[in-house]
Amino acid sequence: MxxxxxxxxxxxxxxxxxxxxxxxxxxxxxxxxPITYPEQRGYPIEGVAPIDLASAQRNWPGGEARPGDREILLGYVRDLEAGRVTLPQSAQQAAGPAAPVDLGTLLAGADAGRGERTAQVCMSCHTFEAGGPNRTGPNLHGVVGRAYASHGGFNYSPALAGAGGRWTYEALDQFLASPARAVPGTRMAFAGLRNPRDRAHLIAYLARVSPGAPPFPAPAPAP
Ligand code: HEC
The missing domain is CATH 1.20.5 (Single alpha-helices involved in coiled-coils or other helix-helix interfaces)
Incomplete structure (x- = not known):
């Protein structure tokens, strides 16, 4: 028992x-x-009109807070994709991809401390302190505002030496997004930083190590 x-x-x-x-x-x-839908699928599905799933999710009133919301949202998205329901007009207007944030706004909110941490990936090739040595790449102290390929004692590629221009904030932003695309033929073997916010933090750090750096560009006025 x-x-x-x-x-x-x-x-x-x-x-x-x-x-x-x-x-x-x-x-x-x-x-x-948590499910966060992308603006576009990474792969197209045949016979399914591409819809901006992220905006469908933003416009979703349930908010996934209550039990079951998630399943209902998933079902809603499936219906949208199958064309059984259409996105409300208001949501379709909002459905345009989010406008890119301008560099001035990003820089105004940038954190040079975070940029310094990102700059760790540059330090295998660059030094940042005044009078620091050149490594695979030139010393970057004071890079903001200086002419391209102008650091003494560094053997630049013909591509960068012949590009002609100054390292403005915009130029740095483009270069760091994709060196090979900004300056075809550059010897800087670095894929680039895709996230504009990461770049802004990093550029704020470059400005901090550039004593003569001009002020950041003004943020664009809100639409
Ligand atoms: C693999 C090595 C390598 C890495 C990593 C690297 N660079 Fe470079 N960088 C170079 C080389 C080499 C050059 C010179 C390019 C040329 O001559 O075409 C260069 C050039 C530059 C220039 C132009 C300097 C001038 O005087 O005109 C800037 C700005 C720059 N790098 C920033 C960065 C930043 C910021 C990072 C980190 C996100 C970074 N680099 C990561 C190798 C590197």
Missing amino acids: KRDFWERSKVWAAVTLAFGTLGFCLWFGSWAM
């Missing part, structure tokens, strides 16, 4: 634990990986 009781308790404990673990995993999964 006594053994029976223990056996049953163990079964109940096991079942409770199993469901508890399952529930926790479900909760943890949706907490750790």
